[in-house]
Amino acid sequence: MLHSALSKPAPFAIVKAMNKGRFYIFTWGCQMNEHKSEGMAGVLTEAGYQPAHDLAQADIVLFNTCMVREKPVDKLYSEAGKIAMLKEENARLLLGVGGCVAQALKERLFRKSPGIDFVFGSSNISELPQLIERARRERALGRPGWVMAVDKIPDRLEELPYLHSSRFQAKVTITEGCSNFCSFCIVPYTTGLLRSRPPGDILSEVSALAEKNYLEVQLLGQNVDSYGKDLQNPEINFAHLLRALTEIPISRIRFTSSHPQDITDDVIAVMGEENNICEHLHIAVQSGSNRVLEDMRRGYTKERFLELVRSLKEHVPGVNITTDIIVGFPTETEADFQETIDLVKKARFGGAFIFKYSPRPGTIAFYKHRDTVPSEEKQRRLEILLELQKQITHEENCRRIGEIAEVLVEGPARQEEFFMGKTRDHKTVVFSATEDLVGELVSLRVTDASVAGLMGEVISRPHSLPLPCRERVTVRV
Ligand code: SAM
Ligand code: SF4
Numbered sequence: 303m304l305h306s307a308l309s310k311p312a313p314f315a316i317v318k319a320m321n322k323g324r325f326y327i328f329t330w331g332c333q334m335n336e337h338k339s340e341g342m343a344g345v346l347t348e349a350g351y352q353p354a355h356d357l358a359q360a361d362i363v364l365f366n367t368c369m370v371r372e373k374p375v376d377k378l379y380s381e382a383g384k385i386a387m388l389k390e391e392n393a394r395l396l397l398g399v400g401g402c403v404a405q406a407l408k409e410r411l412f413r414k415s416p417g418i419d420f421v422f423g424s425s426n427i428s429e430l431p432q433l434i435e436r437a438r439r440e441r442a443l444g445r446p447g448w449v450m451a452v453d454k455i456p457d458r459l460e461e462l463p464y465l466h467s468s469r470f471q472a473k474v475t476i477t478e479g480c481s482n483f484c485s486f487c488i489v490p491y492t493t494g495l496l497r498s499r500p501p502g503d504i505l506s507e508v509s510a511l512a513e514k515n516y517l518e519v520q521l522l523g524q525n526v527d528s529y530g531k532d533l534q535n536p537e538i539n540f541a542h543l544l545r546a547l548t549e550i551p552i553s554r555i556r557f558t559s560s561h562p563q564d565i566t567d568d569v570i571a572v573m574g575e576e577n578n579i580c581e582h583l584h585i586a587v588q589s590g591s592n593r594v595l596e597d598m599r600r601g602y603t604k605e606r607f608l609e610l611v612r613s614l615k616e617h618v619p620g621v622n623i624t625t626d627i628i629v630g631f632p633t634e635t636e637a638d639f640q641e642t643i644d645l646v647k648k649a650r651f652g653g654a655f656i657f658k659y660s661p662r663p664g665t666i667a668f669y670k671h672r673d674t675v676p677s678e679e680k681q682r683r684l685e686i687l688l689e690l691q692k693q694i695t696h697e698e699n700c701r702r703i704g705e706i707a708e709v710l711v712e713g714p715a716r717q718e719e720f721f722m723g724k725t726r727d728h729k730t731v732v733f734s735a736t737e738d739l740v741g742e743l744v745s746l747r748v749t750d751a752s753v754a755g756l757m758g759e760v761i762s763r764p765h766s767l768p769l770p771c772r773e774r775v776t777v778r779v
């Protein structure tokens with residue numbers, strides 16, 4: 303999952319004949335936000351706008367923002383300052399801000415950052431073309447004003463014409479919002495309560511992707527295990543949805559995030575039984591202290607979580623379990639922190655995102671405790687845990703040396719002349735290959751390992767896959 307405050311443009315390939323302007327999107331936050339950016343790109347290209355390949359080409363800049371911690375919010379304001387400077391050279395340039403900060407702050411954003419031309423909410427993406435037109439009119443009349451479309455509370459499921467940024471991997475939303483209200487988390491306030499998409503819509507979308515030869519879909523929800531709880535039909539739950547999806551001829555199905563309170567034995571059973579469900583589970587534990595878990599309102603204990611890990615490892619052979627942990631939650635003592643260390647040693651996660659607690663105004667923990675652990679202490683705990691997890695990840699990766707793995711080749715690696723891809727259990731592998739293998743499933747022997755991932759050599763394309771056209775033609779000749 304993308305937990306950094308990195309800003310990156312969404313690469314989009316479609317170019318339409320009509321051009322009302324070029325747009326460039328910065329995305330912060332979770333994978334659901336990345337997917338929303340694909341929705342924004344889809345809405346705009348359908349309305350006649352084109353993607354800009356760099357910022358210098360853009361007439362419209364969109365910020366898709368995140369509020370989960372203070373850092374991405376700070377980043378939004380510093381990037382808005384840079385765009386304000388660009389506007390001095392390009393009078394046409396418009397800045398629109400959407401995503402979770404826009405949803406929460408609404409018109410207050412205009413006061414906080416005067417360079418913003420329009421603001422749109424989490425469920426108002428389809429209104430983008432109208433907002434841009436209005437912002438342009440206001441600009442032409444010399445009265446740039448507060449152009450805004452933000453639902454009071456996001457309570458709709460907006461169906462968007464997503465422009466997928468890959469031709470072989472696609473994200474598919476199954477739920478929006480979250481009704482859990484963990485005491486530290488702002489997400490339910492910025493995305494609204496749980497809303498599940500009807501199963502028929504999800505099945506149709508995945509079938510259409512399979513017909514377009516997509517190899518991998520990633521199902522998205524803040525808590526995928528809560529899928530269906532709002533639909534008032536006991537027949538509909540996440541395990542049923544997964545089983546139905548496995549009937550569709552698509553090689554890989556992934557999903558994120560799972561929740562320790564809501565994952566069922568049935569979901570674990572489907573993962574173990576069905577070949578096209580990948581053996582990776584991202585399931586945030588947050589803490590190993592039962593006292594802290596209760597104060598976080600997470601709904602499980604350390605013992606229940608470790609039992610879950612045991613059951614997963616038993617029923618889903620080779621499963622890679624990754625997690626999120628927060629250090630320095632208010633009132634977390636050294637003894638609480640040691641409980642988390644103990645849990646990490648026992649669970650042996652394949653990887654972990656570790657965060658320093660960031661107080662979020664509006665949340666239960668903020669009003670109950672504010673921020674009691676000093677920042678140097680949070681930093682100390684973060685470093686200890688990072689070091690421990692690095693050691694475990696390295697050891698677990700080294701155990702893979704010699705293994706034959708199926709890898710989906712995603713593109714060039716950072717190392718020149720090398721390519722990278724992902725195993726079924728979501729390990730990054732770097733290997734020597736050629737451009738024509740991008741978007742293909744290959745068999746690969748793991749030859750080396752580091753903390754960052756695996757190294758390997760391609761052995762062959764799996765026999766079960768249809769031969770690529772080129773080879774089929776050769777056979778006929
Ligand atoms: N829905 C996911 C779940 O419950 O597993 C989590 C989604 S949240 C966007 C991603 C992660 O951000 C959380 O698992 C948590 O570790 C972290 N996070 C959320 N609020 C935070 C806060 N106030 N301070 C620090 N980290 C936080
Ligand atoms: Fe936030 Fe908890 Fe919902 Fe995850 S489950 S999004 S941590 S409230």
Ligand code: F3S
Nearest residue numbers: 331332368369370402
């Ligand atoms: Fe951030 Fe909103 Fe996702 S707060 S983590 S972008 S749901």
